Amino acid sequence: MNSATRIEQPESAAAAPDLTLDVERIRNDFPILKQTVHGKPLAYLDNAASAQKPQAVIDAISEAASTCYANIHRGVHRLSELSTSAHEAAREKARAFLNAASAKEIVFVRNATEGINLVASSFGGHVLHKDDEILITHMEHHSNIVPWQLLCEKTGARLVVAPVTDEGELDMLAFGDRITSRTRMIAVNHVSNALGTINPVKRIIGLAHAQAIPVLLDGAQAAPHMAIDVQDLDCDFYVFSGHKVFGPCVGVLYGKKDHLEAMPPYMGGGDMILSVSFEKTLFNDIPYKFEAGTPDILGAIGLGAALDYVQSIGLDRIAAREQDLLRYATETLSAIPGLKIVGTAAEKAAVVSFVIDGIHPHDIGTILDREGVAVRTGHHCTQPLMDRFNVPATARASMAFYNTHDEIGRLASAIQKTIRMFA
Amino acid sequence: MTTNKLDHLYETFEILDDWEERYRVIIDLGRHLPPMDEALKTEETKVRGCLSQVWMVTRVSDDDPVRYEIIADSDAHIVKGLIAILLMAYSGKTLDEIRSVDIDAVFEKLGLDQHLSPNRRNGFYSMVERIRTLSAVT
Numbered sequence: 001m002n003s004a005t006r007i008e009q010p011e012s013a014a015a016a017p018d019l020t021l022d023v024e025r026i027r028n029d030f031p032i033l034k035q036t037v038h039g040k041p042l043a044y045l046d047n048a049a050s051a052q053k054p055q056a057v058i059d060a061i062s063e064a065a066s067t068c069y070a071n072i073h074r075g076v077h078r079l080s081e082l083s084t085s086a087h088e089a090a091r092e093k094a095r096a097f098l099n100a101a102s103a104k105e106i107v108f109v110r111n112a113t114e115g116i117n118l119v120a121s122s123f124g125g126h127v128l129h130k131d132d133e134i135l136i137t138h139m140e141h142h143s144n145i146v147p148w149q150l151l152c153e154k155t156g157a158r159l160v161v162a163p164v165t166d167e168g169e170l171d172m173l174a175f176g177d178r179i180t181s182r183t184r185m186i187a188v189n190h191v192s193n194a195l196g197t198i199n200p201v202k203r204i205i206g207l208a209h210a211q212a213i214p215v216l217l218d219g220a221q222a223a224p225h226m227a228i229d230v231q232d233l234d235c236d237f238y239v240f241s242g243h244k245v246f247g248p249c250v251g252v253l254y255g256k257k258d259h260l261e262a263m264p265p266y267m268g269g270g271d272m273i274l275s276v277s278f279e280k281t282l283f284n285d286i287p288y289k290f291e292a293g294t295p296d297i298l299g300a301i302g303l304g305a306a307l308d309y310v311q312s313i314g315l316d317r318i319a320a321r322e323q324d325l326l327r328y329a330t331e332t333l334s335a336i337p338g339l340k341i342v343g344t345a346a347e348k349a350a351v352v353s354f355v356i357d358g359i360h361p362h363d364i365g366t367i368l369d370r371e372g373v374a375v376r377t378g379h380h381c382t383q384p385l386m387d388r389f390n391v392p393a394t395a396r397a398s399m400a401f402y403n404t405h406d407e408i409g410r411l412a413s414a415i416q417k418t419i420r421m422f423a
Numbered sequence: 424m425t426t427n428k429l430d431h432l433y434e435t436f437e438i439l440d441d442w443e444e445r446y447r448v449i450i451d452l453g454r455h456l457p458p459m460d461e462a463l464k465t466e467e468t469k470v471r472g473c474l475s476q477v478w479m480v481t482r483v484s485d486d487d488p489v490r491y492e493i494i495a496d497s498d499a500h501i502v503k504g505l506i507a508i509l510l511m512a513y514s515g516k517t518l519d520e521i522r523s524v525d526i527d528a529v530f531e532k533l534g535l536d537q538h539l540s541p542n543r544r545n546g547f548y549s550m551v552e553r554i555r556t557l558s559a560v561t
Binding site for chain 2: 370378422
């Protein structure tokens with residue numbers, strides 16, 4: 001409630017861009033935020049797992065299903081035309097969101113995980129050979145580890161892991177050392193899901209490209225929080241998940257045109273072909289070559305609406321708002337005796353992972369849930385990282401721009417209650 | 424005797440209308456769970472879960488060879504408490520008795536049914552599944 005006023009900046013700061021947000025109005029855009037849980041108002045602090053959907057997204061899906069839904073790309077009838085236009089308009093929105101050079105470089109997938117698997121299998125399978133190396137980091141999500149391990153098993157390539165410091169930052173010296181004459185692929189998360197660390201991806205890409213090594217960025221945790229420009233980054237591949245950007249479960253894979261054109265298809269089926277005969281099948285152009293079968297048409301349309309919504313607020317505003325929430329959460333939680341924040345990088349997204357002496361994260365999550373506070377507890381699909389920090393799991397509060405200081409205050413009170421209950 | 428313990432717990436929960444008090448009871452039950460020999464906590468006895476770890480061993484009772492004993496532990500306090508409730512329902516019983524336990528009804532009566540939902544993905548849920556499998560195949 002009062003959080004909107006708290007971040008309001010003085011009118012006199014006219015020179016600086018206006019980065020204030022009307023949080024109360026924004027919260028009204030998200031119907032689910034009005035829910036109560038166990039009789040308490042919901043404080044949804046599990047945005048890194050999946051973000052909530054604004055009415056604009058719900059309406060876009062409902063509207064499309066009610067007025068212009070049919071299968072795309074093959075019907076000549078009116079609904080199919082409308083549906084195809086809406087689907088391709090969503091692709092254009094995803095292109096604009098990432099500032100890709102062409103909509104042909106935007107492949108719709110199920111989620112970021114599928115995007116990485118597609119690149120590992122199709123691109124990796126194409127360029128990697130025995131004893132080649134794939135460089136990742138110790139803070140990757142399992143979805144940016146396992147696809148590469150599968151590829152290593154298939155090709156005889158090796159997975160090389162760059163270490164993470166005690167603060168949860170990438171050790172850039174060690175990272176540089178691990179780039180060798182055998183490195184053929186680098187895959188790094190833009191933002192760590194478990195720690196919130198924002199990685200120096202431009203530096204990484206600079207180092208990699210100096211040796212002509214392609215780079216995939218896992219942007220699942222970056223896309224909801226900051227403006228992304230794949231041309232400026234000059235990354236070879238970028239993936240993100242629609243459901244984390246306030247949309248439905250549709251993922252986006254960006255790939256440089258030359259790469260996508262050289263890559264063999266990932267899956268075979270309808271819509272990815274030009275012509276099929278039992279002797280020879282000709283594949284469709286990019287991006288359709290990678291989109292076998294009927295895609296999640298309504299999901300893509302919903303994603304388009306989500307990206308419009310995020311753009312209408314402005315990623316600069318979102319980033320400023322979330323940095324304020326991060327500062328407040330870090331301050332508030334650090335003041336709790338016995339609580340330790342895991343991941344204290346200088347550059348972080350609005351994620352606070354923590355452990356409490358003598359209380360298992362599962363216990364923390366259970367009590368917080370009773371207080372209406374939704375956080376994630378577990379290893380966050382980053383078991384190697386948990387091992388690195390010597391914890392079985394953490395509790396993680398992850399904020400979105402619609403969260404408030406009041407909700408963070410409730411998180412802190414619920415944590416204090418948890419500590420009292422287990423004392 | 425085991426049923427009495429459960430009945431006693433039902434009564435306690437009825438008196439306590441505050442969830443916080445009930446969870447305090449669960450935490451306390453966990454604290455009084457008979458300790459599990461560390462040597463029994465192996466990869467084989469570990470029941471995998473995403474959130475917390477559970478170790479479980481079932482064995483035939485020394486006193487009465489038709490009855491089964493369950494020895495279990497967890498690294499999370501609340502899960503230990505839930506294990507204690509599980510033992511009230513299952514431990515020291517014959518396979519027929521184990522089969523006839525309606526564990527969902529027990530947890531529902533205690534208002535703890537959320538802990539039996541598969542999406543909790545914890546070792547505790549897997550433990551219940553394991554007991555169910557054990558009684559089904561044997």
